[in-house]
Structures are given as C-alpha cells and as structure tokens.
Amino acid sequence: MSSGIMKRRPLKAADDKVHDFLTTGIGRVKALIRGSVKGFAKEHRPRSKNGRTAKAIFAEAQSPTDEDGNEIMIQVKKLSKIYGRRPEEALALLREGKDKGEVQSMTSNNVGLYDVSFDIRKGEMFVLMGLSGSGKSTLERCMNRLIEPTSGQVFIDGLDFTSLNDEDLRIARREKMSMVFQNFGLLPHRNVKDNVAYGLEIQGIPESERLERAVASIELVGLAGYGDRMPSDLSGGMKQRVGLARALATDPDILFMDEAFSALDPLIRGDMQDELIRIQSELGKTVIFVTHDLDEALKLGDRIALMKDGRIVQIGTAEEILQNPADEYVDRFVKEVDRSKILTANLFMRKPKNILYETQGPRTALRMMDNCDRDDMLVIDGEKRLIGMARSDGILRAMNAGDRDISGIVSDVPSVRPDTPMSEVVQIMVTTDFPIPVADDDGILLGMISPSAAAETLRNGGGE
Amino acid sequence: MASPVGIFAEELVDVIQYYLGWLLTIFKDVLDLILESVGGILTFPDPVPFIFALILISLLITKRLVLSLLIGAAFYIIEWMGYWDSAMVTLSMVLVATLVAVLIAVPLGIRASSGEKANPVIKALMDFMQTMPAFVYLIPAVIFFGLGAVPGVIATVIFAMPPVVRLTNLGIRQVPPEMNEVADAFGSTGWQKLTKVQLPIALPSIMAGVNQCIMLSLSMVVIAAMIGGGGLGGDIVNALSTIDVAVGFEAGLAVVLIAMTLDRLTQSFRENGA
Numbered sequence A: 001m002s003s004g005i006m007k008r009r010p011l012k013a014a015d016d017k018v019h020d021f022l023t024t025g026i027g028r029v030k031a032l033i034r035g036s037v038k039g040f041a042k043e044h045r046p047r048s049k050n051g052r053t054a055k056a057i058f059a060e061a062q063s064p065t066d067e068d069g070n071e072i073m074i075q076v077k078k079l080s081k082i083y084g085r086r087p088e089e090a091l092a093l094l095r096e097g098k099d100k101g102e103v104q105s106m107t108s109n110n111v112g113l114y115d116v117s118f119d120i121r122k123g124e125m126f127v128l129m130g131l132s133g134s135g136k137s138t139l140e141r142c143m144n145r146l147i148e149p150t151s152g153q154v155f156i157d158g159l160d161f162t163s164l165n166d167e168d169l170r171i172a173r174r175e176k177m178s179m180v181f182q183n184f185g186l187l188p189h190r191n192v193k194d195n196v197a198y199g200l201e202i203q204g205i206p207e208s209e210r211l212e213r214a215v216a217s218i219e220l221v222g223l224a225g226y227g228d229r230m231p232s233d234l235s236g237g238m239k240q241r242v243g244l245a246r247a248l249a250t251d252p253d254i255l256f257m258d259e260a261f262s263a264l265d266p267l268i269r270g271d272m273q274d275e276l277i278r279i280q281s282e283l284g285k286t287v288i289f290v291t292h293d294l295d296e297a298l299k300l301g302d303r304i305a306l307m308k309d310g311r312i313v314q315i316g317t318a319e320e321i322l323q324n325p326a327d328e329y330v331d332r333f334v335k336e337v338d339r340s341k342i343l344t345a346n347l348f349m350r351k352p353k354n355i356l357y358e359t360q361g362p363r364t365a366l367r368m369m370d371n372c373d374r375d376d377m378l379v380i381d382g383e384k385r386l387i388g389m390a391r392s393d394g395i396l397r398a399m400n401a402g403d404r405d406i407s408g409i410v411s412d413v414p415s416v417r418p419d420t421p422m423s424e425v426v427q428i429m430v431t432t433d434f435p436i437p438v439a440d441d442d443g444i445l446l447g448m449i450s451p452s453a454a455a456e457t458l459r460n461g462g463g464e
Numbered sequence B: 001m002a003s004p005v006g007i008f009a010e011e012l013v014d015v016i017q018y019y020l021g022w023l024l025t026i027f028k029d030v031l032d033l034i035l036e037s038v039g040g041i042l043t044f045p046d047p048v049p050f051i052f053a054l055i056l057i058s059l060l061i062t063k064r065l066v067l068s069l070l071i072g073a074a075f076y077i078i079e080w081m082g083y084w085d086s087a088m089v090t091l092s093m094v095l096v097a098t099l100v101a102v103l104i105a106v107p108l109g110i111r112a113s114s115g116e117k118a119n120p121v122i123k124a125l126m127d128f129m130q131t132m133p134a135f136v137y138l139i140p141a142v143i144f145f146g147l148g149a150v151p152g153v154i155a156t157v158i159f160a161m162p163p164v165v166r167l168t169n170l171g172i173r174q175v176p177p178e179m180n181e182v183a184d185a186f187g188s189t190g191w192q193k194l195t196k197v198q199l200p201i202a203l204p205s206i207m208a209g210v211n212q213c214i215m216l217s218l219s220m221v222v223i224a225a226m227i228g229g230g231g232l233g234g235d236i237v238n239a240l241s242t243i244d245v246a247v248g249f250e251a252g253l254a255v256v257l258i259a260m261t262l263d264r265l266t267q268s269f270r271e272n273g274a
C-alpha cells in the first residue's frame, strides 16, 4: 500500500514538472507566433477610415457656466426613473405628492429617481451619498445611460445627452467618459495590460499605441511591472487600481465611480482614496463618486449630494452639510457618523485570558490563580456565559467546606456591552479595582478591559 | 394505419424531397467531399507516424506527458487489434459531425441568449431533437440522402447538437451583469461585446457542450452504421448479426478508447482555457 504511494508520487511530480515546462514553453511560442502574425497584419491592413469622433458630436454644443463663472460639465434636469410596467401612472402619483413607499404599494412600480436636478462643475469631485436603495446607482447610471431615464434630461458639456442616438451614444461613451465598478469588473481572460487597453481597443486604436498608453496608465496608478499578471493573481486593492487605470486609459473627461472602494478593507480603502485625490488633482477629471459612507464622502467630495428615496435632500460642501443639515434625515445621517466615532468598549477590550469554569474544583482554581499571580478571576459556564467572579479567599472557603466545584462562591461583577461608551466604562472602573468584563446581549464573555487601557483613554481625552 | 400526426410527417418529408431535392443533393455532395477529405487526411499517414503526431498534438493541448503517452497507447491498441481503418472512418464521421453541429449550434445558442427569457421556440426544438429516439432520424435521413455515411452524419448532427446550443446559451446568460456593464460603459458595439466579453467568459461552458456533443456523436455513429455508415459501428452491427462476441467486444473497446481520448483532449482544452 505505502510502497504503491511512494512509487506513484515521483511519477506525478515528474508529470507536473513536464506540465509546467510545456505550459511556459508553448505559451512563449504562441506569443511569438501571435506577435509576428500581428506584425504582418498591421503592415498589410488598410488604415481604418476615421469615423465620427466625440469631438465632432460635442462640437456644436456650448458648455454653460454657473453664476460664479465655473464651467459646468453635467447638468441634470428633472430626471426621473421608474422601474416597472406603467411608469406614467407612478409619475402622476408622485406629482400628486405621494412618496416612494405609497407609489410602490399602489402601483407595484418601483421609484428609482424622482425629479432630480443639479449641476456638476468641470473638474469637480462630486459625491452621491445615501442609504442603500436611495437611488445613487440609478442616478449615476442614468447619467451615462446604462439605465435609460423615464423622463428628464442630462446635458453633458451643454449637449442633450439623453437625445443621442445609439451610435453617437457609443462614441461619446468611448471617448468622453468611463466607469469604475464596485467589484472591479476586470475581464478574467485578459491580463492587466489588455484589461487596461480595453477601452482603447474598442476605439479601434492600433495595438502598439494602445499598449503604450495602457502601460502609462498602469504606471499612473502605481502598478508598474504588473502588466502581464492575470486579474486572479492580484489583491483587491490592486484589482481596483487596474479598474482605475482602465478608466483613465482613454483619457476621458468624466469618471463615474460606483462604490468603487466599498469592497476593499479599510486600510487599502484609505490608500485608494488618497490615490484618487492625487490623480484627480493631477489630471483634473470630473468625478462622480457614489458611496454610502459619510467619512469617504467627506474626505473625497468637493460637494456632496445626499439622497433619500430617489430624491436629493441636500447638496453642499462637507462643511455646509455638517454645520447646517438641511433636514432631520441629513441630521440623523450626520449624527450616526458622530456616534460611531465615539470610543466604545469593544475598541479597548482584550481577549479574556485567565478565566475559570464554574465546574472546576477549588484546588484547580487556586492553582491557576497562583500560576498567574492573581487573587481574583472571572468565571464562565460551559457556553462561555459570564457567571461572575471568584476571589482567592472564597475559593479557600470552598476548599475547606469540601465543595466539589467553585459555583457556590461566585460573586456578581459589573459588566458592560461592546457598544458601551468608554466614558461609562471609566465610571464603573473607579468603583472597582478589577478588569471590567465585556459581554454581549446573551451574556457571552467577549473580552475584558484592564485599568491601564482605561487610563490610556483618559490621557487621550476620549472619555469625556 | 398511421394517425394524422404520422401522415403529416410523411407528407412533409415528401414535400421537402419534391421541392428541395436539388438543394439536398448539393448538401449531400458537399458533406461527402468534406467527409472524404477528412477521412483521406486521417488515413494518409501510416498508423505509427499518425500515433506519434497524435501524441505531439495531445502534448500541445493537454501539456501532460503521461496522459499523452496513454492516448498514444490507446491508438496503438486499436491498430494492434486490427481496427485501424474502421476507427479512422468513425473518427472522421465524429469530427465532421461535431464540426457541423458546433457551426450550427453556437450561433443558435447566441441567438437564444439574446432575449429576456429563454427563447421558447429554440428550447422546444432542442427538447424535441434530444429526446426523439435517435433511430427515428435515420428514416428521413435515408429518404433524403440514401444509404451511407452522409445520412449518418446528418442524423448525428441533429442528435448531438442540443447540448452545445444549451450550454452556449447558459454560458452567455451566466456572464456576470457587471461584465456586460463594463462592455456597455466603454461603448462596445454588440459584436465587440459578444466577441471580447461574453464569448470568452462563456468559453468553458461552450467547451463543456462541445465535449458532450462529441460523446453523443460517438454513440450515434454506431447507430448510423445500420444505414451503412461503416466504420467501427459497421463492425459492431456485423458482429451482432453473426453473434460474434470477439469482434463485437474488440470494436466496442476501440469505440471506448476513441471516446476517452476525445474526452480528455476536449476537457483539458476547457481547463487550460483558450
């Protein structure tokens, strides 16, 4: 049996080795052949006729300016989007003043957007923010017509974008705008370089030129040298850099980003935000950035539009929104963020280390206490529920009384929830000389907070 | 005798033969030519050089040395048992049938995937084609194309096509919506979206369909031997009429070896991607 396995392994290993060798070898030969075939094709292909360009389409239009003399890139005018079979019915009800929920229950139509109007300036980083379902993605996709609006208009550079025919719409999308997606949207069968070059390929730009521009774009997002990797080899942050590079490669005026950083973990997310700010200040693109995270909105947005139930409730700079919330909804949204910023118990707790089970005998308990040089310890039951605390004098008493376990001498102990603010924790702490246990709603012990952690809080002034 | 359903089918066959006979003849001649040239290519080299070429091709596709040697061994066994010529006839019929089936089925599958819901007409047609007992196709095939390999190939194409249509359709429908948005957001035309985004992502699924198509073709080729398709199927049919266990088993084994070879080749093609 074992000798059989021994015999088979070297064969399998050798086979794998041959496999790897052949894979790389054949890959190289293929690339060589492809290269020479393409070179031949390039020389012998008739130059493609130069068709209509975005420049020609947008030539007639005059881009408007606002009262301060800023150029306006995008104007949204009375835009509405109703999902469902009978949008007119829903629009009529909305005009009567019914809200999204009422329309939904009365007509089974879903209101994505209703009567939204605003301007976006050239070179502005404009953030659309709101809770899930508030219509952010719908609004963004109506601007590049991935979703066709039910009524209303979008003007881009002064041109009525909503009236473009299919052909002109495609050309405008190719040259004027591009998009970054929440889940990166990288084509799995293409390497980084060819993914980034996708937009240029669609425009019919010859291979050598588009690869050159792709490489430049890859360098711009800090991924130099990764051009030949496949998307599956990259981390989330790197994937989204590729997504950004692809969007920038066509040198568009407008960048649509839908929750572009939401799938990334917080640290990488912060990096990407910095990166976007840097790139935007370098290139001066107009960016429409969708997020449901106020912190992100405050950090990125030149202006922020807060959305609720398919409408915009407030537009303004970060300062304006924080200082002067337009209504109760915005106020709550802003407060929500403030509260989360308050320091809570879970940020300071450590894993509970030395703990006793209530079923342990007094002698074992005493020995454990000796070992870690303490004379009080937390006690939990078999399901990790916090029971209380045992002191060494109590355990001695139990030992002398001949008890089988320590459950008789456990005393109550004050505990806190993970979301209890540190200010309260500190107040409890001054009444005991004991680490404060943190337990969830079911009484399960999650961790404990030592006096030194609390002292840290007080020193940083976070506990007021 | 037959009910109106049967009479209708009979009338239909008559009408087709009467009005479209010339078209059928051209069709038959073209297929005959293709079959003959493929058969000619396959039987042109002697078995041994053929087997070496096969090992080399298998190495290129699978990049697995042991597997490739085993495939070579499989074909050597076929030659050693004395079924080389029959095997080549069968192989050429399978290859031609698969080629024709894929050429028809992939566009059909693409067409079926373009609507909101599954196209009910294509779906019903596929159900019909796949579940109608395979023997039934032999009858009109013989009427239209006479005896021989061509009607066998045609019956095979009809029988083996549905999985490719289904899996092409499915593969394209399963392309993540975000991928289609990517194609649209960058201004791709419908054709660019299909060839640069949808088909490459659907390729593993399509190749699974091709794999099934080949397996079905092989099983059908034996049935087609009843109308004179020849090849290994012919050997098996003869063995059946003379109750010759030895020949029956050997020819059957040769079919199995060809099937396994083609399966491994298409499967690894699928795993390695394009």
Ligand SMILES: Nc1ncnc2c1ncn2[C@@H]1O[C@H](COP(=O)(O)OP(=O)(O)OP(=O)(O)O)[C@@H](O)[C@H]1O
Binding pocket: A083, A084, A110, A111, A112, A130, A131, A132, A133, A134, A135, A136, A137, A138, A139, A292
């Ligand atoms: N294809 C659709 N069909 C029907 N209703 C839709 C469709 N897409 C969106 N909706 C509805 O439109 C409303 C707005 O959706 P949208 O996706 O724009 O919200 P969002 O703000 O982007 O939310 P999230 O943060 O979850 O992405 C929601 O009520 C949603 O249910």
Ligand SMILES: [Mg+2]
Binding pocket: A136, A137, A138, A258, A259
């Ligand atoms: Mg969304």
